[in-house]
Amino acid sequence: MIASSSALGVSASVVASAVYGRDGQKHVVEVTQISAVLKAENSLLWVGLHDPAPDVIDMIVAQLGLDAAVGQDMGATHRVPKVMDYGTAVLVVAMTVEVRSTDGLPAFGETQLLIGSNYLITLRRGAIASHTALRHRMESRPDQLALGSAFVASELLDLLIDRYNLAHDMFERAVEPMEQAMILRGLEKLKVRRLYQLRRDFQRMHNAIAPLGEVCRRLSHREFLPINAQARPLFADLADRVYRVDRLLDNLGDGLTFAFEAGMLIEQAKQTETTRRLAAWAAILAVPTAIAGIYGMNFEYMPELQWKYGYLVILGLMGTICGTLFYKFRQAKWL
Structure with missing residues (x-):
């Protein structure tokens, strides 16, 4: 029962395991037997794992003849891209950035x-899309598989960068309507929580993508034993691609920031205009309020209380002052 459970865990973790000869022939192998396959000359072993258990990783590392520390590094969860040199092997860690079709996040x-x-x-780990399509394309081109593991690794990194570009395109389609809404209507009816989420996602994408450029640059310049000289220029091209897509994401984030600042300015202008209107009407209404308040104090001896036309004169005075103020405020575009 224990053996069958272990075998079930291994089979669930292994997406594909095959050895490819120089003649293009493919032979499926069990991961428990890869140590014997490695002895064959002019062949390439390619094993794909998805969320494997630590014991599966340790078993494969042991068959490869590597130190147990390699298994510990592969079993750990990494937050940024990095490259680790073990002499006869090199571990490259890259972050995947994809957009979920369910919610667009x-x-x-x-x-x-x-x-x-x-x-x-x-x-x-945590990646949505698999490498199956790339594996099939490489299998249809034995001459490319014959170039070695470093060439296949460069193709895999190139696939990840393609997915970075797809994520950028989807985010661009989501950001453009929001930018237009902020520029046209300010922050009115804007979901500020969604805006904050976009800004946070941009920062996480930058942290996940930008260091990969330095990783590719190191692979192209430093002499790692498993990476031959013919494959190094490929990693230099990948470094340039990473820098380009990272700049595109930065530009998209900057555009969203500028649109938000423009929306804030529009909102402030609206608030300023409303404040001016309220202040102008308050000044106009203050005139009849003040005059009526004075004559409403009910003192016995006040000017013009006994005058026959005093009421009409006061009303006319109120109207004249209010009309003059209204005209002046309209000239100043406060009303």
Whole structure:
């Protein structure tokens, strides 16, 4: 029962496990037997894992002849891209950024690439899309698989960068209507919580993508043993792609910030205009209020109380002063 449970856990974690010969032939292998496969010359072992258990990782690392610390690093959850050199193997950690189709929100995960001279171990955590389409495309081109594990790893990183661009395009379509709404109507009817969420997502995307450019640059310049000289220019091109998509995301975030600031200015202008209108009407209404208040004090001896036309004169005075103030405020565009 214990053995069957262990085998079930391994099979659930392994998406694909195959060895590819120089002639393009593919042989499916069990991950429990990969140590024997590694002895074959002119072959490439490619194992794909999805959310594997720690014991599965340790078992594969042991068969590869690597130190147990490699398994610990692969079993850990990483927050930023990085590259770790173990001499005969290199571990590349990249963050995945994808957009969920259900709610349009970004999903963050990680993809690890353990690159050896004749093997490649890929590990996905939290990633939505798989590498199946890329594997099929590579299998249809044996000449590309023959270039080695470093070339396949560069293709996988290129696939992740393509998904960065897809995430940017979807966010751009979501941000543009919000920018237009803020510029046209200010912050009126704006979901501030959604705006904050977008700004937070942009920051997380930047933190997940930007360090990958430095990782690719290191792979292109530093002499890692499993990465041959022919594959290094590929990682240099990937570094340029990462920097470009990161700049696009920065520009999108800056555009959202500028639109928000414009919306704030429009909202402040609306509030200022409303304040001016209220102040102008308050000044106009203060005139009859003050005059009526004076004559409502009910003193016995007050000017013009006994005058026959005093009431009409006071009303005319009120109307004249209020009309003059109204005219002046209209000239000043307060009304």
